[in-house]
Structures are given as C-alpha cells and as structure tokens.
Amino acid sequence: MANHLERLAFIDETSVKTNMAKTTGWAPRGQRLIDHAPFGHWRTQTFIGALRHDRLDAPWVIDGAQ
Numbered sequence: 001m002a003n004h005l006e007r008l009a010f011i012d013e014t015s016v017k018t019n020m021a022k023t024t025g026w027a028p029r030g031q032r033l034i035d036h037a038p039f040g041h042w043r044t045q046t047f048i049g050a051l052r053h054d055r056l057d058a059p060w061v062i063d064g065a066q
Helices: 002-007
Strands: 010-017 044-051 056-063
Antiparallel strands (some): 010 044, 044 056
C-alpha cells in the first residue's frame, strides 16, 4: 500500500447551519454590542472533499442542502 499512496483518497463530508451563530454577547457596561452573523441568511451548507496524503481534491460546497 505504501507504493500506492497517490491513489488513496478519503471522502469527507461535513455541514454547518448558519443559524448556529451566536446572537448574544457581552459589551462593556453602558455600551451597545455591535457584531455581524456570517452569511446573513439562515441555511445549511455542506462541504464535501477528497482528502489525500498531500492535498485536498475536489472541494464542493452545496448551499441549502438538508
């Protein structure tokens, strides 16, 4: 197998929901907290990629996948 490392790939899939962004926080007394949530919309994004011993191949981001 050590001779064929360039052929080996692990397919990995992960997802994130943008509504998991923290909507509350702390600010110094008497000051207003101003911050922004990522993307500005509440959806699910899925990332799929092939992990090789020396690189990441075929990255694919799917917006709105369930």
